[in-house]
Amino acid sequence: MHDDDLPERAAGWTSVTSAKRDIIAGGIVVAAILMFIGTGGAVIPSVIGFIGGTGANADHVLTTALILNIALLLFGWRRYADLSREVRERVVAEALAQRLAASDTLTGLPNRRSFLDRAATLIDKADKRGRSVAVLVLDLDHFKTVNDVNGHAIGDAVLCAAARLISEVMPADSVTARLGGDEFACAMPFDAAAPEAVDIVAEGIVARFARPVEAGGVQTHVSISVGVARIENDCSTVDALIRRADIAMYVSKNQGRGRYNWFDGSMERELQTRNAIELGIRNGIPRGEFVPYYEQQIDLTSGRLHGFEMLARWNHPTKGLVPPDIFIPIAEEAGMIGALSLAVMRQAFVEARNWDPTLTLSVNISPTQLKDPWLAQKIVKLLVETGFPPQRLEVEITESSLFENLGLAQSIVGSLKNQGIRIALDDFGTGYSSLAHLRALPFDRIKIDRSFVSSINDNSESAAIVNAIAKLGESLNLPITAEGIEDEMIGERLRALGCNEGQGWHFGRPMEITEVRSLLAGKGLLPSARATDPSAEPAAPPPVAEDRTRLAG
Structure with a gap:
């Protein structure tokens, strides 16, 4: 028996017990009436005469029976009054219970179960009238921040205000409900030939939430993302409409929030593709399908190979080499970037330990990884x-990874520096507080984003930015690495500006391990025989699955 069934079972047992009491009370009243009829005619005149002094003594037994009979009648009447009151209270309680079961206790809107029933009724009525129905799924943007900053009391007030604002915009013949959390749903009938009526409503809701929301005496800023689905030949149930509208809502989220989208078939196909990729990542990590690739980092003055930046590639068994911009975002969203990155880093560390000691290895860590206070310990553990x-x-x-918690980033960077690990600020110039970060964290290198480097000879603004960064690095005694060097002309311009290290396709595309071994062997940078004999390498321990490192390139 489920816990949800206990109230219903208890109510059933109470009803049965009450019914038994009602039957007993009814039987007593009927018996009392019959007794009164049988004894009252004979006893009452003699009792009255005895009291008035005109009659003989009354029969004591019959008089006693009459008194008991009257008591039973009074008891029956009292019980009848109690039962009447109990019935009235029960009707009120059942009505309240039904209302609570169908309503959201916080906002007073219908809940999910009630919405399913009411929306289904709305669809039936609309179908009979030759109209269509659209379902809107609405989700407040960054609502967690409202709770974190202002507390849950203000968060609840915002939800109540949101319920009121949505209801005010929706047409009178629509149904609005709270599905749970900060997610709402609406169903509205409309003329199938004029879907712009739905657009007007969706635009009105988005526009209203673009303005501040007053709740609990606090002014909050929460936008709203909306997904819309309409009845189609292959989608006519409320559950199917909610699912499609929910998919469209998440598309609105991914497009920047504070907007609405109609569902179309491509969204579902993209979702299926994404789910297939996620499943492939989950299965591919323990199978060793994710491997490191290496991009050369060159000393621009001498042309000497300085080291490599490690990049991740997915060697899919059927689709071949999958680039990181496809699987990295999904791995991050699914919480698998840690296991993936450590598996790839482990392979790269085992390989690179056999290289010439002058060669370095660069790895990226993601913004989500910098939220982990144990990050430094995990990296050091992997090195050991x-x-x-x-x-x-x-x-x-x-730079973008430093915005949320600079204090935690300082702690992580300090721990890594204490182990002798060097720290580089990647994609410099694309953030919003670069100079502040250079002062707050002990960086060893600045890397200029490829978007500036690749256009240095064609865009004066890019050239000015690269020149300013180069001079800044010189004044701070920080070496500069330029990413995205695609030809010799860019390399010459960078050398003239004082950049001492660079990487890009001009020096070669990212290479797999066998190509790296051949390159290093040709340059005499493989002092260990183990580098050319994989069987001589010791087996690596299993990867740590907690870390979340971003590998891009």
Whole structure:
């Protein structure tokens, strides 16, 4: 028996007990009436005469029976009054219970179960009248921030205000409900030949939430993302409409929030593709399908190979090599980027420990990884397990990853620096507070984003930015690495500006491990025989699955 069934079972037992009491009370009243009829005619005149002094003594037994009979009648009447009151209270309680079961206790709107019933009724009525029905799924943007900043009391007030604002915009013949959390749903009938009526409503809701929302005496800013689905030949149930509208709503989220989208078939296909990729990642990590690729980092003055940046590639068993811009975002969303990145880093560390000691290895860490206070310990643990020297490792951090919690980032960077690991600020110039970050964190290198480097000879603004960054690095005594060098002309311009290191397709595309071995062997940078004999390498321990490292390129 489920816990949800207990109230219903208890109510059933109470009803049965009450019914038994009603039957007993009714039987007593009927018996009392029959007794009164049988004894009252004979006893009452003699009792009255005895009291008045005109009659003989009354029969004591019959008099006693009459008194008991009257008591039973009074008891029956009292019980009748109690039962009447109980019935009235029960009717009120059942009405309240039904209302609570169908309503959201916070906002007073219908809940999910009630919405399913009411929307289904709305669809039936609309179908009989030759009209269509659209379902809107609405989700408040960044509502968690409202709770974190203002507390849950204000968050609840915002939800109540949102319910009121949505209801005010929706037509009178529509149904509005709270599905749960900060998610709402609406169903509205409309003329199938004029879907713009739905557009007007959706635009009105989005526009209203673009303005501040007053709740609990606090002015909050929450936009809203909306997805819309309409009845189609293959979609006519409320559940199907909610699912499609929900898919469209998440498309609105991904497009920047604070907007609405109609569902179309491509969205579902994209969702299926995404789910297939997620499943492939989940299965591919333990199978070793994710492998490191290496991009050369060159000293622009001498042309000497300085080291490599490690990139991740998915060697899919049927689709071949999958680029990181396809699987990295999904791995991050699904919470698998840690296991993936550590598996790839482990392979790279085991390989790179056999290279010439002058060669470095650079790896990227993601913004989500910098939220983990144990990040430094996880990286150091991996270095110890693989035997890769920390002095040859350079960890690259993007500016965007520093915005949320600079204090935690300082702690992580400090721990890594204490182990001899170098830190580079990646994609410099694309953030909003670069100079502040350079002062707050002990960086060892600045990397200029490829968007500036690749257009340095064609765009004066890009050239000015690269020149300013180069001079800044010189004044701070920080070496500069330029990404995205595509030809020799860009390399010459960078050398003239003082950039001392670069990487890009001009020096070669990212390489797999066998190509790297051939390159290093040709340059005499493989002092260990183990580099050309994989069977001589010790087996690596299993990867740590907690880390979340972003590998891009």
